[in-house]
Amino acid sequence: MLLKRLLYCTSLTLFLFLAGSLEPTLFAALFGHFKPHLLLLLVIYASLYRTIPEGGFMSLLAGYFQDIFSGSPQGFYMLSFMLVFFTIKILSQAFYVPGKKLEVLSIFLGTLLATLYGLVILSIFTDHAAHFFVVFLRSALSALWNTLIGYFLFAGFHTFDLWVGKRDTKKVITGDARS
């Protein structure tokens, strides 16, 4: 049990570092301003399949990493990711039935929500200007990439969850979502 927990924590940390290494380099070179967000995908997965304390902490950590690798004000992505986490968590408790279609929809909406919250936070806490239309257009294209990558990544996450005995995905998804 302890070993599996250790493996789980190590994998999570490795994923954060991997995302932090891949997004600004490989993804930036391949997709430019429309690059997919691995860290945001982790937040969306956590909001669908983790409890509030665990998923919330994961989202906080993902936001912190995003803040480190970004020129954003400290706390910007932490807050934005937390808001995405809670929004999807609330929505999923009301409407989510585990399945690929809703998973994909959650990823798409989650990406757009992250941008929306980001712009709101930007306008409240900083004097930074933003070209809303362009930012949203980029976000929509980025959401498409996220959806495509998320489709496969989430399948990997499910398998990993079962492998580390984190939880019986199907059982807990239903339990978490409905409880």
Added chain:
Amino acid sequence: MLKFLKEKRLIIIVVFLILLPLLFLSSGSKSRHEMAWYERVVYFLTNPIQKVITNSVEGAFHAFDYYINILDTKQKNQTLEKKVSSLLQELSQLRETQLENERLRLLLNFKQRVSPFMVPAQVIAKDISNEFETVQINKGSEDNVKINMAVVTPQGIVGRIIKVTSHYSTVLTVIDPASRIDAVIQRTRARGVISGIAGAHGVMEYVRRTEDVQEGDVVISSGLAGIYPKGLQIGTVYKIIKKPYGISQYVEIKPTVSFSKLEEVFIVMSLEPLPQKKEN
């Protein structure tokens, strides 16, 4: 007390999860200048990986381009291809030499014009987000890089250093929303401050409405604040909105530096000119 904590556990966690980022954000703890030890650890672990990935990606792109060229020639004529290929290779080498020659001459002129104390650096990573515009370069405090040093290319100003670790630094580019540079329109000497906009290039603020600004006007650094060398290109004016009221006009700028293709930059270590030799 314990009972209360247990009962309200979830609410306390939710409040904590929301308050912590808010605390970070409102305290303005991004003093972009200071870097906490845990941030340094993250950079220390990821920067070398980023460097390797960037080099590999660039190598793969070049190899792919080369492969496409070869494939295209192959389709035309199998026999002729070998000859053409070798000739192309020679030509490519010659062109490369010529380009290198031109580049070096340009750099030499550039160095003489801007500052003799410049250090070249390679861009190893871009900003992780799509809203902000910072880049990572492979020079740090070990190379005497310090915060607020200007980063330039022969095309113009890239930005300034905002974070430094031993071997890597973070550059706040002129198109980042947090960037501010004092600038002048080269033709009319109209003053303003250039700031980045998330999702767009940049805007020149505080330009008086009465000032003569036209599309295509070149915008250069004023040299105020002592960070950027005076007279370096920042961009060109490509959109002006002048309303019949107000004290300033809206001027959008297109940067001269192509940030999406940024590979090599120069760090200006000092703005002071070389000491003149005394004649006997």
